[in-house]
Amino acid sequence: MATIIDKKKDEQLTARSIEVIKDCCRPNGAIIAANTEHGSYPKDVQSYHYVWPRDAAYVCLALSYIGEFDAQARFFDWLSYRAEGMEKGMIFQNYHLNGRKRWTSYQPDQTGIILVALANLIKSGHQKDNHIALARKLADTIAADWEKNHFRHITQNLWENEFAYPKLEQCFAYSAAIVATGLAHISPLISRDYSHVCKEMRMTAESAYSAHEGYHIRKTGIVADKRPDSSNLGLVWPTGVVGNCGAVDPIIKRLWTKNGLMRFEFDNYDSFRYEGTNAFRGAGAWPLLNFWAAIAYKKTGNDDKAAGFYSQGMMCADEKGCLPEQVFENSIQSSVSPLAWSHAMQIIARNTLEGHDMIRTT
Numbered sequence: 001m002a003t004i005i006d007k008k009k010d011e012q013l014t015a016r017s018i019e020v021i022k023d024c025c026r027p028n029g030a031i032i033a034a035n036t037e038h039g040s041y042p043k044d045v046q047s048y049h050y051v052w053p054r055d056a057a058y059v060c061l062a063l064s065y066i067g068e069f070d071a072q073a074r075f076f077d078w079l080s081y082r083a084e085g086m087e088k089g090m091i092f093q094n095y096h097l098n099g100r101k102r103w104t105s106y107q108p109d110q111t112g113i114i115l116v117a118l119a120n121l122i123k124s125g126h127q128k129d130n131h132i133a134l135a136r137k138l139a140d141t142i143a144a145d146w147e148k149n150h151f152r153h154i155t156q157n158l159w160e161n162e163f164a165y166p167k168l169e170q171c172f173a174y175s176a177a178i179v180a181t182g183l184a185h186i187s188p189l190i191s192r193d194y195s196h197v198c199k200e201m202r203m204t205a206e207s208a209y210s211a212h213e214g215y216h217i218r219k220t221g222i223v224a225d226k227r228p229d230s231s232n233l234g235l236v237w238p239t240g241v242v243g244n245c246g247a248v249d250p251i252i253k254r255l256w257t258k259n260g261l262m263r264f265e266f267d268n269y270d271s272f273r274y275e276g277t278n279a280f281r282g283a284g285a286w287p288l289l290n291f292w293a294a295i296a297y298k299k300t301g302n303d304d305k306a307a308g309f310y311s312q313g314m315m316c317a318d319e320k321g322c323l324p325e326q327v328f329e330n331s332i333q334s335s336v337s338p339l340a341w342s343h344a345m346q347i348i349a350r351n352t353l354e355g356h357d358m359i360r361t362t
Contacts, residue, residue: 003307005353006314013314014350016321017343018066021059024340025071029078030097031056034339040322042334045271046278048325050102051095053079054110054158055341057117062344064358065351069126076118076127080134089141093160105156105163109175109231111142115182116238120358122189136190142179143197149204150221151175158231159263162219170221173208174231176201177239205241208232214250216242218264228254229264230289236296237352238359245300252293259327260285260312261293271325271336281333284326287316288342291349298352310349316342 024032033055034041034048060072082099085092091110093103118135121127145152150171155164157172164170180201183194208216216232219225228251235241236248255262267283290313298306316327323346324337351357 002304003311005307005311009314010350013317013321013323013346016317016338017062017323017346020322020338020343021062021340021347022068022071024059025075026097028082028097029074029076030082030095030099031059031071031075031078031340032097033094033341034325034336038322038338040318040320040337042337044274044334045336046273048336048339049097051078051097052093052110053083053091053095053114054107055344057110057113058344058348059340060117061120061359062347064120064124065347065356069121069124072117072121073126073128073131076121076131076134079114080130086134086137089137091138093156103160105160106153107156107158107160107175108142108145108151109158109172109178111138112175112178112180112182113238115139115142115186116178116359119182119185119189122186132190135186136192139183139186139190139192139194143183143194146179146197146201148200149207157218157229159229161264161269162225164219164221168222170219170223170225171204172219172231173205173216174229174234174239177205177235177241180205181239202239202241205235205239209247215247216251227264230255230261230286230292231263233289233292233296237292237299240299243300245297245302245305248296257285257329259329260287260309260316261289262286263289270328270333272333284328284333284335285316286326286342287313287323288325288339288345290316291342291345294349295345295352295357298349299357303353306353310353313346313349 030051036047036049084101093105150169180198217226218229268280272279290309294306294310322338323342324335325339326335
């Protein structure tokens, strides 16, 4: 039986999502991961009152669907003029609101999705001259950091729990794919040709497919990581490296819980913080991954599965319509809520299911 999306709840959730992501757009242009001052934010979890450029990029894409471009322009101004180390053209793990680095790991996927969002803003005609300069600096730097099948620096994955080492020619499949996509989107807008680098990056992502496992593994290289990882939903969307869901179905099957998708097997991060220490009591399902799966299935022509995953994501909202980072199978654990990335993915997924996908996969 086909899944029917509750239209009234969908409208209410979308209204809340717009409210949440706008609330995370700060006066100085920073876009924070979650507003700790929000009345629904739990007291016993970590503070996410910081800028993760990746989260901000997805918020920018969601803002485009509601015709809000000024907040995007202010964010890219913030990235240009405030983000520490931007003179080197590298984006790091996360930042304080005034632009100082907080955590300093290098995550190339952040640059990739930032370039996608920047390209989207430029195409809308709402960019400034400094945004073109920012795009060139980021694109030139990330392209120069690539060497055949890996990045030259030690890199971290988007879940911030694993590293890839150039000595071992390691590369996260999603990182290679999204950087290639970002470069492909931005190159014609800044008069650059990254086609050779993009081809190598996409080939690296494609090479992550394991016939034995039946899915794309997390990390390629001399010492590979063959575990399933939900980030490889990104090989379907927004990168288009995989044109069907046959390769991600096994990942979803392995990572599925009754509340939705987990990031990876044996994940233990639950955002709990007590007396200055971070506890790792066991992770839950991430609503944003339910929406990501919905987008992937829609892009590969399975409308019923897309609606099913989308509805599952909607069910993760609380009575106020707030979407958390995680949903747990007990009443003891709480989660960061509302999370901007979760709400951004809801807006993107809804529009994608309605046939309004603005991101061209390459």
